[in-house]
Structure formats: C-alpha cells, structure tokens
Amino acid sequence: MRNGILAAGNWILDKVKTIDRWPGEGNLCNIVGETRAPGGGPCNLLFDLAAIDPDLPLYAAGRVGDDDDGNFLLNELRRRHIDSRWMIRSRSAATAYTDVMSGGGRRTFFHCRGANAEFNPADLDGVDLPARFFYLGYLLLLDALDTDDPEYGTAGSRLLARMSEAGCRTVVDFVSEAPEKFRRIIPPALPWTDILIINEIEASHCLGRELRRADGSLDWAGLVPAAEGLLAAGVRQLAVIHFPEGALALERGGTPVYAPSCRMERSEIVGSTGAGDAFAAGVLYGLHENLPLREALDLGSASSRFNLLSPTASDGAVSLAVMRNYLKECEFTPLPEIFQ
Numbered sequence: 108m109r110n111g112i113l114a115a116g117n118w119i120l121d122k123v124k125t126i127d128r129w130p131g132e133g134n135l136c137n138i139v140g141e142t143r144a145p146g147g148g149p150c151n152l153l154f155d156l157a158a159i160d161p162d163l164p165l166y167a168a169g170r171v172g173d174d175d176d177g178n179f180l181l182n183e184l185r186r187r188h189i190d191s192r193w194m195i196r197s198r199s200a201a202t203a204y205t206d207v208m209s210g211g212g213r214r215t216f217f218h219c220r221g222a223n224a225e226f227n228p229a230d231l232d233g234v235d236l237p238a239r240f241f242y243l244g245y246l247l248l249l250d251a252l253d254t255d256d257p258e259y260g261t262a263g264s265r266l267l268a269r270m271s272e273a274g275c276r277t278v279v280d281f282v283s284e285a286p287e288k289f290r291r292i293i294p295p296a297l298p299w300t301d302i303l304i305i306n307e308i309e310a311s312h313c314l315g316r317e318l319r320r321a322d323g324s325l326d327w328a329g330l331v332p333a334a335e336g337l338l339a340a341g342v343r344q345l346a347v348i349h350f351p352e353g354a355l356a357l358e359r360g361g362t363p364v365y366a367p368s369c370r371m372e373r374s375e376i377v378g379s380t381g382a383g384d385a386f387a388a389g390v391l392y393g394l395h396e397n398l399p400l401r402e403a404l405d406l407g408s409a410s411s412r413f414n415l416l417s418p419t420a421s422d423g424a425v426s427l428a429v430m431r432n433y434l435k436e437c438e439f440t441p442l443p444e445i446f447q
C-alpha cells in the first residue's frame with residue numbers, strides 16, 4: 108500500500124528583511140530585522156507536513172547549488188528526517204533565493220531562480236518510491252519544466268504523466284503570472300493533475316474571469332463555476348480554490364464543499380509568506396489520511412492560521428494535535444448566505 112508524499116520543484120532560500128516603512132521610489136528605508144529561512148512550494152509543504160506528523164514518510168526532489176545556501180537547505184531536510192536522495196546539487200547555478208521585503212503590512216519579492224531553472228523530468232528518472240502523492244510546485248517558475256514538449260505540451264506535463272503512470276496521485280500548485288504564460292503552460296498540465304490546489308487569483312488566470320470584483324470583494328457566486336471550469340479543463344479528481352475568506356473544494360461528480368477560514372485579527376498576522384503552502388499541507392495531509400473533505404479543508408485553514416503567526420514560510424507549523432485542539436475552540440469567518 109502506498110504511503111507518504113514526494114514533493115518536487117522550487118527550493119529557495121528566503122531572505123526576509125523587515126523594514127521600518129515602505130519607501131517611495133528613490134527613497135531610503137531601514138532594515139530593522141533579517142531572517143534566513145527555507146522556502147519554495149515543496150520545501151514549505153514538506154516542512155509543514157513534518158511538523159504535522161513526524162511519522163509520515165516524506166521525500167524531497169529538486170536542485171540546489173553547491174554553495175552555503177544549498178548546504179543550509181539540505182541540512183534543514185536532514186534535521187526534519189526528510190528523504191533527500193532525489194535532491195541534486197547543480198555545478199553551474201547557485202541555490203535560488205528570494206529577497207523578501209516586509210513592512211507596514213505589505214511585502215514584495217526579488218527572486219533569483221538559480222538552480223531551480225535546471226530542474227527537469229530526467230532528474231526523476233528511475234525514481235521508485237512508495238509515495239501515495241506526488242506534489243509539483245511551482246509551475247510557471249521552473250524554466251526547464253515550463254519549456255515546450257512535442258508530446259505532452261510542456262516538460263512539466265511530461266513529468267506529471269510519468270509520476271501518474273508510476274502510481275502516484277499528482278498534486279499541482281503554481282504561481283500568479285502573466286495570463287499569456289498561463290495559457291501556454293497550465294492547460295497541458297491539467298489532464299495529468301489529480302488534485303489542483305490554487306488561490307482565487309490563480310484560478311482567475313486559469314479561467315480568464317475574475318473572482319475578485321473591482322472593490323476587492325470576492326465573487327462568491329463565481330466560485331462553484333470556477334471549480335467546475337477547472338474540472339472541465341482537465342483536472343481529474345479534485346479542484347480546491349483557497350482565499351483569505353475560506354476555501355471551496357469540488358470533487359469530480361461530487362457536490363461543492365465550502366470551509367470558512369479561521370478568524371484572525373490583522374494585528375495577529377506576523378507574515379504571510381508560505382500561507383498558501385501551509386493550507387495545501389493541511390489539505391493534503393487530510394486527503395492522505397482519508398479524512399472527509401470538509402475536515403481536510405479545516406486542517407488547511409488551521410495550518411495556514413499558524414503560518415501567519417510567523418515571519419517565515421514554515422516556522423509557524425504545528426502538530427496535528429495542536430491544530431485539532433485549536434479547531435475545537437476557534438471562531439470561523441461568517442458563512443455567506445449563498446453557502447448556507
């Protein structure tokens with residue numbers, strides 16, 4: 108019986124700099140704090156899962172540079188007892204990094220793709236692991252996987268097809284990018300995607316219709332058609348759309364399941380880097396353990412909530428017991444009438 112999760116894709120060193128104010132162009136601000144932390148979709152997901160359940164078999168795949176930043180990431184994998192045999196050290200590129208500027212409730216990112224740009228399907232040739240799920244993130248930020256493929260459309264789609272044929276259920280996440288990149292890279296991947304977990308902005312880019320109105324409010328009535336549209340576009344089993352107000356999940360042939368988010372005061376939020384990955388970790392753990400879909404979404408919401416209490420992408424992660432105890436007492440955001 109398959110067990111565990113293999114996560115592949117972006118491995119990034121986040122250099123989070125807290126600034127005293129948000130400067131205008133050409134102006135100066137002061138860095139009042141600096142934190143170095145692991146980042147990237149598979150990294151955040153695996154580190155969150157390692158905190159949720161230390162006994163869950165976890166496997167990492169990707170590329171880092173032969174440098175101090177790469178050493179840091181590999182040491183963090185070892186510290187969490189995550190199998191890193193499919194991590195490759197590049198001899199031609201440095202470890203990817205992101206300078207995260209955070210202050211005044213705002214943040215912006217300066218990213219260097221580094222060794223992640225080299226990650227390709229051949230890096231997983233011969234992989235033979237009993238993992239139940241194969242997670243790939245982030246499409247649109249992995250240059251070699253985003254290239255054209257004559258048979259599968261993109262190299263990323265080829266990798267998803269290979270892992271699906273190997274017996275894994277495939278899970279995909281991607282980043283918000285220019286709509287023209289979505290139209291080229293994302294459609295070929297969806298027919299090889301069993302579970303898609305994305306936010307409302309990414310869903311809007313996928314479908315070509317906005318889920319946020321001009322005033323910033325969520326188009327609640329558009330959520331179910333959006334999930335249906337993702338399934339119609341090829342997602343094989345489950346489409347999950349998450350947003351600050353909650354999450355909506357739809358299984359093929361099923362009925363929509365909505366879960367509100369855990370209510371937080373804005374003053375409680377320390378940082379939001381990795382919040383979406385934390386949500387995905389909670390949901391994926393619930394699915395791995397065959398929990399009801401609503402319970403899996405609630406775990407995602409709790410996981411995301413604890414993430415927001417930390418300035419880094421995964422240091423806020425807590426155990427399953429802590430999340431379940433919190434869910435017994437937490438206050439949820441109000442349920443909109445459309446879902447009552």
